[in-house]
Amino acid sequence: MSAVPQVTLPGVVDQHVHLGLVDRGLLAGSAVAEVHDLGWDPREVRAWAAAPPPGVRVRFAGPFHTAPGGYPTGRTWAPEAAVRHVASVPEAGEAVADVVAAGGFAVKVALHAGMDLLPDDVLRALVGAAHAAGLPVLVHAEGAGQAARAIDAGADTLVHVPWTEALPAAVIARATRMTWISTLAIHDGPGGALDRALSNARRFVAAGGRLVYGTDMGNGPTPVGVNEREIELLGSVLTGEALRRAVLGPPEAPALTAPLPLPETASELIAWLRAATRLPLPPSESDRGETPPR
């Protein structure tokens, strides 16, 4: 027994990763307990979710849904099967049915003003089909007006805090039912994109929106594990319980233990996570002997 009083908290949940672009085995035993893969070949990522790094739960969206020629078509990092072109309203329904069949938890959509764009009717058809299937819609919105299009089409999540433009207050007011994923550390700072993202994030949170931790792990030289810079930047927007809720999983899933006190600021949370050790995993059903012998 340890003589030092401990605090037990859930593990880190990274709501934006690309497991196909990192050495995912490095996540085993880290403070990260759950990752959400937001864009890959659905067959590959499904196999990784079925045999994840020990101690890590993997949820996945499957492919990027985009216009023919839309982002990320042709990007060297994106395998062909990671991009689903949706050219019409009927194709939107078929694409969502394929996400359901693959076991995806969400429908990922890309709107990038620098490349071909889904028209509004196809975008709305994707949202409608996803919601009819009980799945949220997660949008990569980049360039003038694209965040507003996602918001007004009924999307549930922006996978990056908008960074290409300062959103008007009226647009932020229409977004407060959403979740925004932070990915603040992908921007070089200070200045420019990082300042725009931080300002949008602060105004979104002040208006009542939900901001959560996500790193875009695999986009550039991101750490595989806890991204301390991401927590630091998130900590300039959120503190205390709001910061812990943004970074860590639900309280009913305790995963980490480290000495008190309860971390309140970003620097305290980073130090606490460095000191934390994983709690033993709950026994699986087979370990409990509930699987009948064959």
Ligand SMILES: [Zn+2]
């Ligand atoms: Zn991403």
